Each structure stands twice: as C-alpha cells, then as structure tokens.
Amino acid sequence: MTSSSDTLPVVHADSGNSDGRAASRVVQSVKSVVRAQESEIKRWRRTFDGNAKAVANGEKLLDRDQFVNAIAPKGDLTRIGRAQFATLFRVADVARRGLLSWDDFVVFQTLLKRPDADYYIAFQYFDVDGSGTITFDEFKSVFSANIGPDAIPFDFDCDWIKLYLGKKNGTHVLGYNEFTQLMKGLQGERLRQAFHYFDDNQDGFIRSDQFKRIILELAGHKLSDAVIELLPTLTALSPGGRISYSEVVACHNVIREMDMVERVLREATSKSKDGRIDQTDFLNHAASSSRYSLFTPMEASIVFHFAGRGAAGQRLALIDFAQLLDPRWRAPGDTESAAAETAARTTASSLLSNFAHSAYNFVQGGFAGAFGATIVYPIDLVKTRMQNQRSTIVGQLLYKNSWDCVKKVLHNEGFLGFYRGLGPQLVGVAPEKAIKLTVNDLVRGRAMDPETGRISLFWEFVAGGTAGGCQVVFTNPLEIVKIRLQIQGEAAKVEGVVPRGAVHIVRQLGLLGLYRGASACLLRDIPFSAIYFPAYSHLKKDVFHEGYHGKTLSFFETLTSAAIAGMPAAYLTTPADVVKTRLQVEARKGQPNYKGLVDAFTKIYREEGFKALFKGGPARIIRSSPQFGFTLVAYEYLHKLLPYPWKEAPREVETALTTRGEEIAKTRARNALKILLDVHGDFGRRTPPSSG
The missing domain is CATH 1.20.5 (Single alpha-helices involved in coiled-coils or other helix-helix interfaces)
Structure with a gap:
C-alpha cells in the first residue's frame, strides 16, 4: 500500500535555481x-x-465510560472530575445513540485540534436541538440544569442578557460568533450579579465568606486548596475587615488572566539576579512587555498576597507562586503522611546517600575527562614542548613555532609521537577531572538557593576555585610524569638519550618529587577553574538562554559555551603554566635550574622577557578550550543518558504553560472544557438536558 x-508530486529543482x-x-x-x-x-x-469493546456485529464502539477513559488525561492537571469529561461525550455523539464509532472518534479528535475548540464545544453543548443557533430557552435550560438550585441565583431577565438575546419572546437567536462573545462576558455579569446579591445594604462591601463563595462558584476549579483557604484573608489588604467590589473584580481578573500572570512571573524571575522579585518588579516587567497596562496595582497586590501567604513586602521566587499558578499544588509536609515521608527522606539523606551521589558524579567525571583529554592530547604535547624551549641557549631552539613543532614531531617520531605520555595522562585525568567536576557541583549545590536554583557570583568563584585546588593532588604527579615523557622525544633527537618509561620517572622522582611545582600548579588551577566554571554557567544562561521558557541547549550550544569559557581561563593562567612546566622538567646541560616558584618567575622574566611567560598561550587555548568543551559536554550528556537513579526531583512549577510535546495532545480534552467550566465549576456533574 x-x-x-x-x-505527492515531485518537483525537479535545478541546483542553481532558487x-x-x-x-x-x-x-x-x-x-x-x-x-x-x-x-x-x-x-x-x-x-x-485500547478502550473500545466489540459489539454483536464485530464493530468496536465506545460507550460513555470508555470514551472518558480514552480522552481524560492521566493525572489530570486541574480539579476537574471524571464525570465532567463525560460532558464531551454528548458533543461527540452527534447521532445520539449512546455509542461512538471509530469515525465519530476521529471527528471528535479533529475537533479538539481546532484553535477555538473550547468555544466550539460549548456552542455544540448549548445547541440542544442541533439547529446551529441558540435561543434564549436553550441557553437558560442548559445553564440552569448545570448550576443547580443551591448556586448563587442568576437573573436571566437582566438587561445584559437582553442585549444579546432581546426579550424572552423575541426572535433574536445567537449564531456561533455571537455566542462566543456572550460566553466571554458571562463571568463578568455573573460576578456583578453575585456581588449585588450579597450586598444587602448596598454599601459596596461583602463579607469574606460571601466573597469566597463567589470565587468558588466562578473559578474554584482553577485554584489550589491552599489559595482557597487563603481567600478570606483578602480582607487584610484594606481596613474594615470586609471586601469591596473592586477587590472582588481584581481577584477575578487575576484568576482569569492567570496564564499572563504566569508568563510575567516566569520572565521577571528568570531575569532577576537573585531569582526573586517584588511587586514593583512584577509591575515593571508587565508594563515593559506590553503596549498597554496588563495589571493594576491592586491586582499585583493580590498576586503577591496569595503567593506570600499574606505577608507584605517580600521578594519571592517562582516556587512561591506555585500555589497560585498550579491547581494541583500541595504544601510540602502539610499532611501527617507527607511529614513522615519528609522525615524518612531526611534520614535517608545520610552520609551514605551523599557518598553515592558523589561517587556517581566522580565516575561520570572520570569518563568525561578521559574523553576530552584524548581528543586534544596532540595539542597538549605541542604546547608543552614550546613552553620548555629556552630561547637564550644557543642550539636549543628546535621549533620555530607551533606548526613547525607539529611537522617535526610527525617527521621524527611518527603519528604515535603525538600521544607520547598519554597512558599516565588517562590514568590520572580520570580522578583529576572527576574531582574538579564533583567538587564544583558539590560546592555549588551547597551554596545554591533551593527555591530559586541561583547561586551568587562570589560562591561561583569559590566553587570553581575550590574544585581547581582539590584536583592538584592528582594533577601534579600526573603533569610531571606526562611532561617528562613528552620532552623525551626531543631530548632523544638532540642528545641521543634513551627514552625512559613512566615507571622509571616515578621511581626517579620519589613521592616528594612527584609534587615538585605544586605551588605553580595551584597558582594555575585555582584561577583557571574560578574563571572557567562561572563563565561556562553564565554563557549557557545569559547568552544561549538555557531554561528560559523551558529551553534545553543543543549539543552545539553546550559545546560552544564550554569552549568559549575555556579561552580566557586558559590564556590568563598561562604564566603559571609556563613556570610549572619549567619547574617540573628535568633540566638538561646548560639550562638554568629554578629553586622555586618566585625564582622561576624572576629568572624567566629577567632572562627571556615578559613574552616568555605567555609561551604556548595560543596552543594552550587551542588545547584547553576544546578539551574542557568536550569534557563538559560529555559530562552533561552522561548525566542525561544515565541519570542518578535516587536523585530527588527539584521543586518546579508545572502548569499548562510548561506542557510540551505529546502531553499537549493529552490535555486537549481538558482545555476543551474551559468555557463550560467558566459557567460553573460543577458544570457537567448534573444530568444534561436532552434534545427530546
């Protein structure tokens, strides 16, 4: 088939034809x-x-319950009951036979993809006789059947209804477009009538319990339990202990425009330096992101009132607004079972748990480090040989420049000469990079604000510097053995020296000798990491906008961030790297000996000039930049491919705005109910009117 x-028709395109x-x-x-x-x-x-059952003739059909199983999202994102999803069955069952065929199901799913599916389904539901228009009687009967006798009464004889439908006995009926406008303004009229109903003495105020009842009927399904409990506290915003019509309207506007509230909150907190905002920040960002004012000061006060649990003047993180943005929100530890679960989790987070997580990071850091080191090792060998050249000694200038060094190594030692000393490098680079990555993650994790996920620039430098300092315990022995193996190639060429292996070098140096030049190594690695890790983090966040609107960086963006961060870190620490190389290389006849760090700096500067301190700087950039680029990319992708199995999920604000990919299709049915639920939060729980 x-x-x-x-x-599809094939278009033959000339390669030169645009x-x-x-x-x-x-x-x-x-x-x-x-x-x-x-x-x-x-x-x-x-x-x-998967949900339909075969009937007598073998055809598969869906009944009402099976239909709900097929369309209702698992783990619903709102406070909508399963019975309310059955409301959609009446729309899908155009033939009114109580069963849906495959064709009916496809038509309904296609309907859900309409951009106006919520309004269209509401129109179909109110159009009881299927005439394509809605009369006053149809509107009243469907509305009344779903709100029940205990609801706040609605006056169908009001002027607002007459503006849309005329008098009761008039001939004006609503087409689809007119109906959508009526439904858009319906909640505002209900809010006005409800306030008027409770405002007995017409003084413009109602009690907090009356306000709570109004909000629950109009928008209770959009609010979390925590916000519902806080509704009466709105009286704290103004003196008198009662709630004005302005406050009721402002609260309802916040709920109605919740998606826009969330967008402003997410954008404002992501641009804030500390990940927190106050009411002024909220209003400023809302004003800057729209041609017109989005929210009034009263509406902003209500947003921060519910997010701050009634406390005024706070700077809040995005997670603080979760109870307002997410109807499913539950306060951590707000039940006995949750408290017990938290206590158990705290006990489990013992030294053993921390050790397991560190070991996980250590192993992945080792593999990532070995990968990055292998890729750039030839560049590292060239860099080392260039740094070791003594320009003041006649006959010692073996290489004119880095490219000349590459050609001579290839000619004299072959391709494998570029990997001289790789063995010890791989043995040592695993724990070296693992320590650096693990310690940086550990310190950042301890210094990070758990609510915002932010860390101050000072602690970023501390985390990076600490990581660089800790790695020297492995770096120094590794470097001194690697450097002496790398230099042997040129020594054999000049002096006819027989190359020695790594074991011989270790025995020759001894334990203390392996840490010769450690001070220079510290002077190089601490600033390097203190520069590198903050630069890498800010490039991802500020340049490539990682996490902004849920963005995940691509492989190229991650590699670019890691590579660019390595450039200033590598070049600015080159003087310390030159001194370290001179201290760790075994001096040959005629070459100066250095007593220590200060002596090496002084002699190199006096005898070879300032430029000598930056010898091999470009090669160091070319080596360090891609090495750390590939190392960090490998480290992050290993974490994605092999995630830590016992890692606690971070507290995040998950709403309809963060829904992506296939999850969108799963929530279309829920979104299609939005207009009907705006009539009343219990819409669909009662028996719908029939067409007769």
Whole structure:
C-alpha cells in the first residue's frame, strides 16, 4: 500500500535555481506534515482500540465510560472530575445513540485540534436541538440544569442578557460568533450579579465568606486548596475587615488572566539576579512587555498576597507562586503522611546517600575527562614542548613555532609521537577531572538557593576555585610524569638519550618529587577553574538562554559555551603554566635550574622577557578550550543518558504553560472544557438536558 506521502508530486529543482530549491523545501515540509498526521491518527487508533469493546456485529464502539477513559488525561492537571469529561461525550455523539464509532472518534479528535475548540464545544453543548443557533430557552435550560438550585441565583431577565438575546419572546437567536462573545462576558455579569446579591445594604462591601463563595462558584476549579483557604484573608489588604467590589473584580481578573500572570512571573524571575522579585518588579516587567497596562496595582497586590501567604513586602521566587499558578499544588509536609515521608527522606539523606551521589558524579567525571583529554592530547604535547624551549641557549631552539613543532614531531617520531605520555595522562585525568567536576557541583549545590536554583557570583568563584585546588593532588604527579615523557622525544633527537618509561620517572622522582611545582600548579588551577566554571554557567544562561521558557541547549550550544569559557581561563593562567612546566622538567646541560616558584618567575622574566611567560598561550587555548568543551559536554550528556537513579526531583512549577510535546495532545480534552467550566465549576456533574 502506498502512503499518502509517497504520492505527492515531485518537483525537479535545478541546483542553481532558487525557485526549484524553494519548491523542494515546500514538498519536504508537506511530507513532514503528512507524516505527523499519519502518526497522530495511528495514536488515535491505538487509544480507540485500547478502550473500545466489540459489539454483536464485530464493530468496536465506545460507550460513555470508555470514551472518558480514552480522552481524560492521566493525572489530570486541574480539579476537574471524571464525570465532567463525560460532558464531551454528548458533543461527540452527534447521532445520539449512546455509542461512538471509530469515525465519530476521529471527528471528535479533529475537533479538539481546532484553535477555538473550547468555544466550539460549548456552542455544540448549548445547541440542544442541533439547529446551529441558540435561543434564549436553550441557553437558560442548559445553564440552569448545570448550576443547580443551591448556586448563587442568576437573573436571566437582566438587561445584559437582553442585549444579546432581546426579550424572552423575541426572535433574536445567537449564531456561533455571537455566542462566543456572550460566553466571554458571562463571568463578568455573573460576578456583578453575585456581588449585588450579597450586598444587602448596598454599601459596596461583602463579607469574606460571601466573597469566597463567589470565587468558588466562578473559578474554584482553577485554584489550589491552599489559595482557597487563603481567600478570606483578602480582607487584610484594606481596613474594615470586609471586601469591596473592586477587590472582588481584581481577584477575578487575576484568576482569569492567570496564564499572563504566569508568563510575567516566569520572565521577571528568570531575569532577576537573585531569582526573586517584588511587586514593583512584577509591575515593571508587565508594563515593559506590553503596549498597554496588563495589571493594576491592586491586582499585583493580590498576586503577591496569595503567593506570600499574606505577608507584605517580600521578594519571592517562582516556587512561591506555585500555589497560585498550579491547581494541583500541595504544601510540602502539610499532611501527617507527607511529614513522615519528609522525615524518612531526611534520614535517608545520610552520609551514605551523599557518598553515592558523589561517587556517581566522580565516575561520570572520570569518563568525561578521559574523553576530552584524548581528543586534544596532540595539542597538549605541542604546547608543552614550546613552553620548555629556552630561547637564550644557543642550539636549543628546535621549533620555530607551533606548526613547525607539529611537522617535526610527525617527521621524527611518527603519528604515535603525538600521544607520547598519554597512558599516565588517562590514568590520572580520570580522578583529576572527576574531582574538579564533583567538587564544583558539590560546592555549588551547597551554596545554591533551593527555591530559586541561583547561586551568587562570589560562591561561583569559590566553587570553581575550590574544585581547581582539590584536583592538584592528582594533577601534579600526573603533569610531571606526562611532561617528562613528552620532552623525551626531543631530548632523544638532540642528545641521543634513551627514552625512559613512566615507571622509571616515578621511581626517579620519589613521592616528594612527584609534587615538585605544586605551588605553580595551584597558582594555575585555582584561577583557571574560578574563571572557567562561572563563565561556562553564565554563557549557557545569559547568552544561549538555557531554561528560559523551558529551553534545553543543543549539543552545539553546550559545546560552544564550554569552549568559549575555556579561552580566557586558559590564556590568563598561562604564566603559571609556563613556570610549572619549567619547574617540573628535568633540566638538561646548560639550562638554568629554578629553586622555586618566585625564582622561576624572576629568572624567566629577567632572562627571556615578559613574552616568555605567555609561551604556548595560543596552543594552550587551542588545547584547553576544546578539551574542557568536550569534557563538559560529555559530562552533561552522561548525566542525561544515565541519570542518578535516587536523585530527588527539584521543586518546579508545572502548569499548562510548561506542557510540551505529546502531553499537549493529552490535555486537549481538558482545555476543551474551559468555557463550560467558566459557567460553573460543577458544570457537567448534573444530568444534561436532552434534545427530546
């Protein structure tokens, strides 16, 4: 069977013809759309077959309960009951036979993809007789059947209804477009009537319990339990202990525009230096992101009142607003079981648990370090030989420049000469890089604000510097053995010296000798890491906007961030690296000996000039930049591919705005109920009117 994507017309495009290339791109785009549609239909088919049951003639059909199982999202994102999803069955069951065929199901799923699905489904539900228009009687009967006798009464004889439908006995009926406008303004009229109903003495105020009842009927399904409990505390915003109409309207506007509130909060907190904002920051960002004022000061006060649990003047993190943005929100430890669970988790987070996590980071850091070191090792060998050249000694200038060094190594020692000393490097680089990455993560984790996930620049420098200092215990022995192995190639060429292995060098140096030049190593590695890790973090966040609107960096963006961060870190620490190399290399005849760090700096500067302190600087950039780039990329991708199995999930604010990919399709049915639920939070829980 030929798929529809294979039957598309073929456009033959000349490689030099821009119109042909454009047509080819259009064909590819159409093919991708067709493939996506075919994939979605297959998913619908799996859902239908997984829930439908065969009837007498073998055809599979869905009844009401099976339909709800098929469309209701698992772990619903709102406070909507399963019975309310059955409301959609009446819309899908156009034939009114109580069963849905595969064709009916496909039509309904296609309907859910409409951008106006919520309004369209509401129109279908209110259009009881299927005439394509809605009369006053239809609107009143459907509305009344779903709000129940115990709800706040609604006056259908009000002027507002007459503006849309005329008098009761008039001939004006609503088409689809008119109906959408009526539904958009319906909550505002209900709010006005409800306030008027409770404001007995017409003084413009109602009690807190009356305000709570109004909000629960109009928007209770959009609020978490914590916010519902705090509703009466709105009286604290103004003196008198009662709530004005302005405050009721402002609160309802906040709830109605919750998606926009969330966008402003996410953007404002992400741009804040400490990840926290106050009411002024909120209003400033809202004003700067729109041509017109989005929120009034009273509405901003209500947002911060509920997020701050009634405390005024706070700077709040995004997680503080979770109870307002997410209807599913539950306070951590707000139940006995949750408290017990938290206590158990605290006990479990013992030294053993911390050790396991550190070991996990250590192993992955080792593999990542070995990977990065192997890729750039030839560059490291060239850098070392260039740094070791003594320009003041006649006959010692073996290499004119780095490129000359590459050619001579290849000619005299072969391709394998570029990897001289790689063995000890790989043995030592695993714990070296593992220690650096693990310690940096450990210190950053301890210094990080648990609510915002932010860390101050000072602690970023401390974390990086500490990581660089801790690694020297492995770095110094590794470096001195590696350097002496790398230099042996040129020594054998000049003096006819027989190359020695790593074991011989270790025996020759002894334990203390392995740490010769450790002070210079510290002077190099502490500043390097203190510069590198903060630069890497800020490049990802500030340049490539990692985490902004849920963005995940691509491989190229991560590699670029890591590579660029290595450039200033590598070049600025080159003087310490030159001194370290001179201290660790075994001096040959005619070469000066250095007593220590200060002596080496002084002699190099006096005898060879300031430029000598930056010998091999470009090669060091070329080596360190890609090495740490590939190391960090490997480290992060290992964490993604092999995540720590016992890691506690960070507290995040998950809402409809953060829903991505296939989850969007799972929540279409919920979104389709939005307009109906705005009529009343219990809409659909009662028996709907029939068409007779």
